[in-house]
Amino acid sequence: MESFTKRVKTFDAFPKVDPQHQVRSKRGGLSTILTYLFGLLILWIEIGGYIGGYVDRQFVVDNVVRSDLTINIDMIVAMPCAFIHTNVEDITRDRFLAGETLNFEGINFFIPLGFKINNPIDFHQTPDLDEVVQESLRAEFRQSSSRINQGAPACHIFGSIPVNQVKGDFRITGKGFGYRDRSHVPFEALNFTHAIQEFSYGDFFPYLNNPLDATGKVTNEKLQAFVYHARVVPTLYEKLGLEVDTNQYSLTENHYVVKTDEISRKLQGIPGIYFRYEFEPIKMIIREKRIPFFQFIVRIGTICGGILVAAGYLFKLYEKLLVIFFGKKFVDQGKEKKEGGLLDKRLPKMSD
Structure with missing residues (x-):
């Protein structure tokens, strides 16, 4: 031994x-x-x-087309609720009257403190994984299809709209402009000045930041048209077994004043607020890994x-x-x- x-x-x-x-x-x-x-x-x-650990980012083909996607909206339009018409139409020509699920509350128009007004919206940063996990408190609007005080000077529009995961747009116009309606908004009453508190796609996470959140536009033109183009990317965040399935989007905007034909005196367009969206065929997966x-x-x-x-x-x-x-x-x-x-x-x- x-x-x-x-x-x-x-x-x-x-x-x-x-x-x-x-x-x-x-x-x-x-x-x-x-x-x-x-x-x-x-x-x-x-x-x-x-x-x-470390954060791993991957892009995969999104082969799932959802039919239960929602658009979450919370905004104020400087026009009475009784004069506003809302509608959703996608590439399949499927129309949905958004007014049947949204809430319309008549209030006095105001711009909350800290909102970015009339600023170009051309920058958006993907939120960090830790930020998303901390702020991923899912919520739902308490009510739907309610209409309160519709004769007030401004209208608070909020709620969720079910849509298909295909190309489409959500429109806010005046009654009688572009659609047949029982009433027709007087030309002098048109005012599409607005302030957006929340605009997101998918499950409603009120504390996650989106490009249109806390923004607004002010105009003195009666025939003003505000057009927002969004390219939506489905995104999955995963950390310690917790998954947050949401959507992020990049945004471009185009604003113009609708012209009137001098001979026929007809409008060469429809004034209003348009949110046009298109879903990318890829999905971004952000997850925390450990070697x-x-x-x-x-x-x-x-x-x-x-x-x-x-x-x-x-x-x-x-x-x-x-x-x-x-x-x-x-x-x-x-x-x-x-x-x-x-x-x-x-x-x-x-x-x-």
Whole structure:
């Protein structure tokens, strides 16, 4: 048993330098301490990165066409509710009277504090995974199809509209303009100034930011048309088993004043507010991942070995530079060589 233990002690896959051939110095000790501190820092960063994971973004083909998608809207239009007509029409010519599910509440028009008014909406940033998970509180509007105080100067329109996941548009126009209606809005009463609190697609997450949220347009033109073009990308967020299936969209806008034909005195368009949308055939998946544990261990070993090798070469280069600039005597100062080597021992004199 003792012989086996000695053999194990003697065997070393990475043989060390014998003590009698080692030289100590303050510079070497300092470099060793710095190397260990740097290695511990890298180890701490790698462990934190392994625990925290990383965010993986992928695009896949979206082969599911939903028929239960909703448009969530909360906005104020500077026109009485009794004068407003809402409608949804998609590429299949399927029409849906949005007024049957939306809520119309007559109020006085105002622009909430902090809204961006008459600013171009040309920038949108994909929210971070942590932000989405923290703000993913799903909600629903308390009521639907309610109409209150329709004679007030402005109309608060809010609710969810069921639509198909195909190209289409949601329109807000005046009664009698573009559609046959029992009543016709007087020309002087048209005013499509509006403020949008919420406009999103899919499940209603009121705390997630969208390009049209907290925006608005103010106009003095009676025949003004506001057109918003949205390209919607279905997006799935996944973290720690929690999935948030939502939609994000980029936006372009086009606004113009409808002209009147000088001869027939007919309008060459329909004034109103138009939200045109088109769904992309891809789906973005953003999920948090973590590398396998075995791969993490191999990575740690590789990094630690690389740090030691690099530190050794840097120290040798440092010593060489000192010799070149200051000489060997300066470099040898403060060095301490261990005793016990063959050259350190005095050989006995040979007797005659």
